[in-house]
Amino acid sequence: MTDTSDLLPEGLEDRLPASAARITTAMRACLDVLDQHGYDRVRPPLLEFESSLARRMQGISTKQMFRLTDPASLRTLALRSDITPQIGRIAATSMAGAPRPLRLAYCGDTTLIRASQLDPARERLQLGAELIGADTAAAAGEIVALAVRALHAAGLTGISVDFTLPDLVDTLAAKAMPLAPETVEQVRRELDTKDAGGLKAAGGEAYLPLLYATGPFDKALTKLRELDAGGALKSRLDGLEAIAARIGDTARITLDPTERHGFEYQSWFGFTLYAHGVRGAAGRGGTYRIGGCDEAATGFTLYVDAIAEAAPQPETSRTVYLPTGFDAAAADRLRSKGWRTLEQLSDDEDPSALGCTHILENGEAAEL
Numbered sequence: 254m255t256d257t258s259d260l261l262p263e264g265l266e267d268r269l270p271a272s273a274a275r276i277t278t279a280m281r282a283c284l285d286v287l288d289q290h291g292y293d294r295v296r297p298p299l300l301e302f303e304s305s306l307a308r309r310m311q312g313i314s315t316k317q318m319f320r321l322t323d324p325a326s327l328r329t330l331a332l333r334s335d336i337t338p339q340i341g342r343i344a345a346t347s348m349a350g351a352p353r354p355l356r357l358a359y360c361g362d363t364t365l366i367r368a369s370q371l372d373p374a375r376e377r378l379q380l381g382a383e384l385i386g387a388d389t390a391a392a393a394g395e396i397v398a399l400a401v402r403a404l405h406a407a408g409l410t411g412i413s414v415d416f417t418l419p420d421l422v423d424t425l426a427a428k429a430m431p432l433a434p435e436t437v438e439q440v441r442r443e444l445d446t447k448d449a450g451g452l453k454a455a456g457g458e459a460y461l462p463l464l465y466a467t468g469p470f471d472k473a474l475t476k477l478r479e480l481d482a483g484g485a486l487k488s489r490l491d492g493l494e495a496i497a498a499r500i501g502d503t504a505r506i507t508l509d510p511t512e513r514h515g516f517e518y519q520s521w522f523g524f525t526l527y528a529h530g531v532r533g534a535a536g537r538g539g540t541y542r543i544g545g546c547d548e549a550a551t552g553f554t555l556y557v558d559a560i561a562e563a564a565p566q567p568e569t570s571r572t573v574y575l576p577t578g579f580d581a582a583a584a585d586r587l588r589s590k591g592w593r594t595l596e597q598l599s600d601d602e603d604p605s606a607l608g609c610t611h612i613l614e615n616g617e618a619a620e621l
């Protein structure tokens with residue numbers, strides 16, 4: 254019987270060995286790729302002052318974060334719900350003097366008070382890279398290509414990248430397709446729900462063609478270029494084309510220029526990563542500015558729990574049982590060749606039940 258005090262709160266779960274192994278393998282594969290590409294790992298803390306998490310990026314709300322009062326400082330702390338703002342803080346403070354562009358990687362748990370229906374988990378393992386000091390098409394191309402490589406390394410297939418232009422409506426509303434300030438938000442909402450009737454009613458008729466400029470990248474880009482008569486979007490669209498060229502055929506590319514779900518602080522470019530078997534998004538990223546110093550940056554975050562679920566189950570290495578009094582040098586030799594070892598602790602053990610396939614006999618692994 255499980256004592257009810259042992260139950261875990263909704264949206265939080267233990268990862269048992271098979272699931273933890275998948276996560277560890279996916280995490281290692283992705284972190285190795287980031288390291289190989291010159292991204293140095295940093296480890297910001299799990300919680301910090303609420304005010305510092307809130308100020309680093311536009312549109313971040315600490316309402317979604319678990320908050321508590323620090324008995325030591327009597328100030329409000331928040332548990333991070335996203336690591337990117339912490340990387341922004343590091344870049345703006347302790348690493349402000351480091352040469353640019355600065356390439357940083359990270360991996361750690363984040364929590365949310367309220368999860369979404371699609372993904373009920375309230376604890377999420379984020380892993381990502383941030384390129385600080387540039388938000389050009391070249392920087393964004395490097396970041397998207399790196400994200401795709403990391404997903405490949407984790408063993409995922411059928412990878413696709415969906416591009417978006419998070420500040421699209423603001424850019425168009427400024428001049429090319431003017432909107433009264435009070436209707437901007439309404440137009441954004443109608444675009445979110447892709448409701449043509451609602452869009453017209455909200456006074457956003459000029460924005461209707463945007464609803465149809467979505468789908469496979471080349472076609473959608475051509476449509477967007479056609480409707481961009483005044484050239485307000487030219488630099489953005491050229492940027493998207495350059496990024497797409499960088500990715501080549503390593504991933505399928507689509508464009509949904511009005512998608513803004515999950516892009517609270519991204520500026521001219523945003524992207525969502527998908528892969529075969531991954532429920533929801535495998536990751537997200539884009540360009541943004543670090544609050545407080547206004548430095549430009551580009552980055553991505555992978556959602557490791559979702560990735561691990563779809564990644565192939567890692568092969569477990571064979572395990573050899575080491576009877577009491579075993580030859581330590583022989584055991585070392587086997588481990589260095591990739592074997593796992595399990596030491597005998599008492600006479601009544603059943604090596605097979607404990608997961609062993611072999612036993613150490615005369616310095617060699619003999620089948621059980």
Ligand SMILES: N[C@@H](Cc1c[nH]c[nH+]1)C(=O)O
Pocket residue numbers: 335336337381383515519537538539540541551552553554
């Ligand atoms: N941290 C963002 C993605 C991102 C990283 N860098 C820029 N954007 C997210 O998880 O949605």
